[in-house]
Amino acid sequence: MNSLGLNWFIEGSLDFEHKKYVLLNYLQEINRHFDKSKLYPNLTDLVFHYNNLLDFKQHKTTLQQAFPQRLTKADIEAVKLTYKKIVEDDSSMQEIERIITYALGKMDPAIQIGKEIYDFVESRLNIDPVGLVPLLPYSGYFSLRNGSGSTNWIYEYQLSIFENKDDKYRGINVQFVDTYEQSISNTPESIKLNLINQRRHLPNPAVFYVQSDISFPLEQTLLPVAKRSLVKYIMAA
Known part of the structure; x- marks a missing residue:
């Protein structure tokens, strides 16, 4: 399966069009499997990435792995403080938020399709x-x-x-x-x-x-x- 990396949305170049291409290529393969009623591991992987994006957007606690060169301390409080500073001062965070918002909007319909297939299979058991x-x-x-x-x-x-x-x-x-x-x-x-x-x-x-x-x-x-x-x-x- 054409999978996404854990931090695909913040790794490498923060170019919206490139991230969009990576995401749509991933979702295209997911939907190909769903069209054949093949749920796993595709649905599990999709839900994982969706929740990972939500967690980053809501809690913003993955900075230590994402931007290690920009941290001054390794403890979790320092991670939070440093992240807050980047959110306020660094324009790259705006691009990250744009990528996340777009990805969540595209992933949600695919997850709903997967859940509908799951519910149908369960109803036939x-x-x-x-x-x-x-x-x-x-x-x-x-x-x-x-x-x-x-x-x-x-x-x-x-x-x-x-x-x-x-x-x-x-x-x-x-x-x-x-x-x-x-x-x-x-x-x-x-x-x-x-x-x-x-x-x-x-x-x-x-x-x-x-x-x-x-x-x-x-x-x-x-x-x-x-x-x-x-x-x-x-x-x-």
């Missing part, structure tokens, strides 16, 4: 528990079926929950296990029994059957959305 679910279903397996195909991908998952002073975060780690062809005799229930017998480190795992009724790119779209949807499903249960 169905999640069902396979058999009884343990009281704490924070580790186990899920079987993922992509559209009308008979192939199922099995993943082991581990849910993690961590908090800071402001919020609670939920994450999920997955590891590919195997594939199987679903049939009358080869069902999610029979696969669950096989997993329990063959993988003894999870003697009483939670197992979920996740299916989309439309086919999507597996690695770039279906799997990432399925992971996030499974986290929401488990936490709401």
